[in-house]
Structures are given as C-alpha cells and as structure tokens.
Amino acid sequence: MDGQHLGGPDRVALLAAIGTHGSITQAARAVGMSYKAAWDAVEAMNNLAGAALVERLAGGKGGGGTRLTPRGVQLVENFRRLEAAHHRFIDHLDSQHDGSADALADLDLIRTMSMRTSARNQFAGTVTKVVTGAVNDEVTLAIVGGQQIVAIVTHDSTVSLGLAPGVAAFALVKASSIIVAVGGDAGRLSARNRLAGTIARVRTGAVNSDVTIALPGGGTIGATVTRDSEEALELREGIAATAVFKASSVIVGVA
Missing domain, CATH: 2.40.50.100 (RNA polymerase II/Efflux pump adaptor protein, barrel-sandwich hybrid domain)
Incomplete structure (x- = not known):
C-alpha cells in the first residue's frame, strides 16, 4: 500500500485467524506462531498501515479479547481478492506454450532485484544451517561463489520467516x-x-x-x-x- 509492504500470506492468515477466534492467543496457536511473534506482527502491520488493524476489547462478562477493526477486515478481504486474481494469472501463464511459463522460474529473482533498501550490500542465497538458541538463532546462508554469510536473528524471526535448510533467502549488510x-x-x-x-x-x-x-x-x-x-x-x-x-x-x- 503506497509502496509499503504490509505482509504476505502468513500475516494475513494471522489477521484472519484473529477475526475468526476473537483472541490473539488462539489465533497465534492456529497459525503456528508464538504469542510474542503474533503481537510483533500485528504491531508492525498497524504501524505500516497507518491505522489500527487489530484492537483489544476491554474485559467484562466475556473476559475481553481481540478483534479486527473495519480496516483490518477490509485488508483481509482485499488480500484474498488479489490473491485469487494472482492465482488465475499464474495458472494462465502456466498453460501457455510460448515461453511465458519458463519465465516463472525467474519471478523470485526479479522480485529480489527490485527490492530497494538503504543497505548497500544485498546477497541472494540459500539457508544451509540453522542453530537454534533460547532467544537468538544462528542462520548460515550460502551465497555466490560458494562463500557463506552467518547471521544472528531472533528465534521468532526464524519461525516467522520460515528459515530452514534449503529455503531461499537474502542477506543485507550496510x-x-x-x-x-x-x-x-x-x-x-x-x-x-x-x-x-x-x-x-x-x-x-x-x-x-x-x-x-x-x-x-x-x-x-x-x-x-x-x-x-x-x-x-x-x-x-x-x-x-x-x-x-x-x-x-x-x-x-x-x-
């Protein structure tokens, strides 16, 4: 939205689960996130959207809870519409025999190359190793030329990004x-x-x-x-x- 990346299917799935369960604890459990990671994701989305997508309900007879705001509901619905249109587009390309289908293999590369950040150094690679710690994890990426980059990230980040051996990822270094x-x-x-x-x-x-x-x-x-x-x-x-x-x-x- 306006050049800002609000999130992908994982974060929208969290929003949808909050709308279904009315509880961030149950929603986090439903999508396989920790409670902290779920709140971190919600707060990041609220900041990027410029409006609250999720709000807390005051306790009372029902014990309080969490729910989507009208803007949050709208975002989930619009994402699903766009995702459906995207799937139709990909299916159409996949059915072609003019070379368009072969171009799909480069979509991830094109998307990574179009990424703009303040970090001068950007490396595409593949995760080769993840060492899990109590708070932080050590992630190793194989990059161009057979060299490796080691990064320290929080365990919640490892989970939310789906980092595991074989996963394509990129590293940024100022x-x-x-x-x-x-x-x-x-x-x-x-x-x-x-x-x-x-x-x-x-x-x-x-x-x-x-x-x-x-x-x-x-x-x-x-x-x-x-x-x-x-x-x-x-x-x-x-x-x-x-x-x-x-x-x-x-x-x-x-x-």
Whole structure:
C-alpha cells in the first residue's frame, strides 16, 4: 500500500485467524506462531498501515479479547481478492506454450532485484544451517561463489520467516558495518563473517572512501572506510582484501 509492504500470506492468515477466534492467543496457536511473534506482527502491520488493524476489547462478562477493526477486515478481504486474481494469472501463464511459463522460474529473482533498501550490500542465497538458541538463532546462508554469510536473528524471526535448510533467502549488510582487512587471513577477530576477494574499485572522498571488493563467482561487497584508513592500508585496485563483519550486522529476509 503506497509502496509499503504490509505482509504476505502468513500475516494475513494471522489477521484472519484473529477475526475468526476473537483472541490473539488462539489465533497465534492456529497459525503456528508464538504469542510474542503474533503481537510483533500485528504491531508492525498497524504501524505500516497507518491505522489500527487489530484492537483489544476491554474485559467484562466475556473476559475481553481481540478483534479486527473495519480496516483490518477490509485488508483481509482485499488480500484474498488479489490473491485469487494472482492465482488465475499464474495458472494462465502456466498453460501457455510460448515461453511465458519458463519465465516463472525467474519471478523470485526479479522480485529480489527490485527490492530497494538503504543497505548497500544485498546477497541472494540459500539457508544451509540453522542453530537454534533460547532467544537468538544462528542462520548460515550460502551465497555466490560458494562463500557463506552467518547471521544472528531472533528465534521468532526464524519461525516467522520460515528459515530452514534449503529455503531461499537474502542477506543485507550496510557498507558502514564492513571492516576491510588486507594481508593474511585478517588476523584473529571475533567477527564471524570474512569474505575474501580482490579490490575492484576505490573512490576517495574528503572524509570517507568507498571500497568495492570483487568476490569469487561474480559478486561484490562494498565498504565505507575513512580516508585515513584507505591511505594507511594502501588500498588500491587489484590487491587481495577481506571484508569482515559481525553476524549481528546481517539482516535476513525472504521474498
């Protein structure tokens, strides 16, 4: 709505379940979410929609509860109409024999490429490993060139995003979160992620410099460093360099 992404089938299913059960606890259970994840999703949707989609009912003889506002009901109905139209469109393409059906395989890639964020570095990949913790999980993604990115996300995020081995996902990392190291293996550091490559471009600014490192397989990663660091490390095109960043600096998403 107005360029804002309110959510997909999972979040709309939560809204629909709230409308059916009149209780966020029962709705969360019905769609396989934790109570906290359900409220987090509701609050995020309320903020993005600019109007309340869900409201609490005061306690009383019925014990209170939760219900959809008229705007929430409208959103669920409109999503179902659009989803039905989308299925008809996909079925139509699938029945064609002019190459349109083959193009469906690239829909996810096209959707990911059209994504706009403030993070300079965007990597498409596949989840290879999820280590579950009490609060946070460790998620490993295989990216271009056979390298890996490790991210720390909350367990609720792992569940709501459906992160599991084999799932397609993307990783976002801000250029300001990247440390550039040259020589050796970047030494002994606590940062989990180390993507090795070759400096492809250095743009020098008055205060900061923009460094692009070419990775194996055709990928790149950009870093913002101070001009003093550029000069001290003697950064220039063609030299080997490693991009180092913490797992907590990685944002994971799914299309």
